[in-house]
Amino acid sequence: MSERQFDFDCVFVGGGLANCLLAYWYKQKSPQLKIIILEKNDFLGGNHTWSFHEKDLTPKEFKFIEPFVSKKWKGYSVAFPKHNRELSTAYYSVRSEELNEKVKNLVDVEFGVDIVGVAPHNVTALGGKQWSSQMVFDGRGFLPFDEQMVGFQKFVGMELELESHHGLSRPILMDSTVEQKDGFRFFYCLPWDETRILVEDTRYSENSHLDISEYREEIKRYCAQKNWKIRKVNREEVGALPIPLRAKYLPSNKGFPESWVQRLVPCVGVRGGFFHSTTGYSLPDTVRVVRRLMEVENKYEVIFPVMVKLAHSTASRQWFFRLLNRMMFIGSTPQNRYKILEFFYRMPKGLINRFYSGRMWPTDYIRIFLGRPPIKVKDALKCILHNREQANAT
Numbered sequence: 001m002s003e004r005q006f007d008f009d010c011v012f013v014g015g016g017l018a019n020c021l022l023a024y025w026y027k028q029k030s031p032q033l034k035i036i037i038l039e040k041n042d043f044l045g046g047n048h049t050w051s052f053h054e055k056d057l058t059p060k061e062f063k064f065i066e067p068f069v070s071k072k073w074k075g076y077s078v079a080f081p082k083h084n085r086e087l088s089t090a091y092y093s094v095r096s097e098e099l100n101e102k103v104k105n106l107v108d109v110e111f112g113v114d115i116v117g118v119a120p121h122n123v124t125a126l127g128g129k130q131w132s133s134q135m136v137f138d139g140r141g142f143l144p145f146d147e148q149m150v151g152f153q154k155f156v157g158m159e160l161e162l163e164s165h166h167g168l169s170r171p172i173l174m175d176s177t178v179e180q181k182d183g184f185r186f187f188y189c190l191p192w193d194e195t196r197i198l199v200e201d202t203r204y205s206e207n208s209h210l211d212i213s214e215y216r217e218e219i220k221r222y223c224a225q226k227n228w229k230i231r232k233v234n235r236e237e238v239g240a241l242p243i244p245l246r247a248k249y250l251p252s253n254k255g256f257p258e259s260w261v262q263r264l265v266p267c268v269g270v271r272g273g274f275f276h277s278t279t280g281y282s283l284p285d286t287v288r289v290v291r292r293l294m295e296v297e298n299k300y301e302v303i304f305p306v307m308v309k310l311a312h313s314t315a316s317r318q319w320f321f322r323l324l325n326r327m328m329f330i331g332s333t334p335q336n337r338y339k340i341l342e343f344f345y346r347m348p349k350g351l352i353n354r355f356y357s358g359r360m361w362p363t364d365y366i367r368i369f370l371g372r373p374p375i376k377v378k379d380a381l382k383c384i385l386h387n388r389e390q391a392n393a394t
Contacts, residue, residue, distance in 0.1 A: 004121075008034045009298060011123050011133035013115055015039030017050055017094075018269030018286045019139035020103045025064060025294055027107050033298070036131065037103070038113040038123065044103055045096030047237055049157070049190065049198060051171075054090035055353035056284040064290050065283065068102060070095040071192060078174045080342035089353055091171055093190055094283065115140065120264050120300055135300055139268045142242060149249035150242040151329040152208045153280045156215035157188070157200030157237035163229040165194045174345075176338040178222065184328060184337030187222055199223060200237070204328060204337055208240040241270075241280045245326050247315050266307040273311050276358055277321035284357060285314055318358065320365060326383035344368070 010026060012019035015037050023035050037044065057065070075088040103109070117124035118138050123131045168191040176186040183205035190198040199222065201215045223230055242249065268274065274285035289310055296302050328337045345352065351367060354360045 006121065006132045006134050008036055008131060008133040010035045010135045010137065011131050012037040012137050012139060013118055013123055014139040014141065014269075014271075015041070015044040015046075015103075015109065016139050016141065016269050017045065017048070017099065017283065018272075018274070018289065019137055020044055020099055021064060021068075021286065021290045022137060022268065022293065023107045024067075024103050025290055026298070029294060030298075036108045036110060038115060038125070038131070039109060039111050040114055042111045043096070044100040044109065047235060048096045049093055049237060050281075050283040051091065051093045051190070052281060052283045053353060053356045054092070056281075056357040057287055061284075061287050061291050064287050064294075065092075065094065068094045068099050070098050071190070073170045073191075076171045076173045078345050079172065079177050080174070080338060080345065081177055083342050083346060085345055086170075087349060087352065089349070091173075118265055120304075135298055135303060136265055137268050138265045139271055142270050143267075145242050145249050147208075149246045150244055151183075151325060152205050153202065153239075153241045153243050154182075154205055154208065154210045155188075155200050155202040155237070155239055156210070156212055156219065157198050158216065158219050159192075159196065159198045159234040159236075160223070160228070161231045161234060162195045162197065162223075163231045166191060166197050166226070166228050168197070174341065176341070180335045180338060183334045184341070186338070187219075195231075196234070197228075198237075204243065206329065206334075210238065210240055212236075212238060241275075243280065243325050243329075244277045244322055245329060246322060247319070264304075266304055267311075268307075272307065273315055276356070277318045278324050279356065281356070314358075320360060321358070323383060331383045 010023065010033060012023050012035070019037060023037050026033055027035055052065075069092050071093045073091045075086060076091045077086045078084070113129075114126040115123060116126050118136060120136060121132055121134070123133070123136055168189060171191065172187065172189040174186040174188065176184070178185060178187060182203045185201070185203045188198075188200040188202055192198065199219050201218050201222070220230065266272070268289060269286055270282050272289075274289055275282035276285070289307075292306060292310060293303060296306055324340065328340050332340060344355070347355075347368065351360075351364050354364060
């Protein structure tokens with residue numbers, strides 16, 4: 001019996017960060033591969049900015065994202081009602097514009113594709129068009145999730161052209177000196193140049209409802225308080241990301257119709273659970289997946305078990321971040337959630353770096369719990385026991 005013939009070596013469903021990086025590096029490694037990215041919109045990467053810290057990646061991992069880095073800063077700052085701090089760890093950002101240009105000039109992309117079916121070796125679009133492939137990677141964003149098992153990180157960011165210099169030499173990762181509303185709230189600022197800056201209103205909230213017009217007005221108010229006069233708005237970023245409280249926030253064990261896909265098709269990016277459970281940062285885990293897949297043969301029977309193992313190990317090592325999430329969403333009142341992060345940012349720099357990288361040491365957990373966390377002991381116990389209670393209920 002002859003070996004099955006496929007139209008492509010790799011089909012990437014969705015043009016987000018993970019699929020773009022994988023497609024780019026597969027093509028760099030093996031130019032003869034027939035690769036295509038299928039994207040619903042007319043632009044790869046959506047309208048996003050991905051950021052990471054210097055210590056999030058090893059030097060070998062960094063090389064996989066280095067061609068796409070849009071900006072590097074030598075450090076960053078945070079501000080809380082009772083604690084301000086500047087850290088010297090370098091901070092990097094990748095903009096979707098650069099990602100789009102580099103990837104679409106190297107690999108084939110088909111835009112305007114509305115996918116209705118994904119299988120291990122076939123992809124089907126609305127209207128019946130199909131693609132067959134030795135490998136299919138599903139990177140279509142978050143899978144449906146159980147909203148009782150998550151909180152939300154909601155944000156609206158506006159890239160602004162200001163009339164004069166904003167005065168920032170490094171990003172502000174968290175400015176939570178603002179009014180605490182709709183949960184833990186802070187402003188995030190990325191200065192691209194002297195007058196161009198991304199200002200984002202971010203909130204850790206119980207629900208995903210997002211009034212974009214209200215966020216816009218709040219951003220304008222924040223800029224006015226900083227004496228930043230807005231000349232024009234270049235673009236917007238909008239999102240509501242799930243913040244898992246439990247490992248089993250995905251409803252795959254409840255007969256969810258598409259759950260078989262994630263059990264048979266390699267899911268990458270946030271769809272595969274490759275993101276930081278507390279911060280929502282997805283770039284570091286995505287790059288680790290890319291590096292690992294570059295080390296193995298491009299065959300389904302090889303790659304799929306690797307992806308399953310990576311997904312399980314990623315979920316397992318993030319148990320502490322889900323506990324931290326429960327402390328924010330269950331152990332604290334919405335207006336006091338900021339105190340959890342304010343307390344955290346009093347920790348040693350190395351611990352903070354390991355927190356963002358998702359690679360904490362056992363001694364880090366001891367160091368945190370030996371301090372004086374800003375929640376009561378009974379509330380902390382409720383957060384620890386919450387996982388067991390919910391697990392028994394499912």
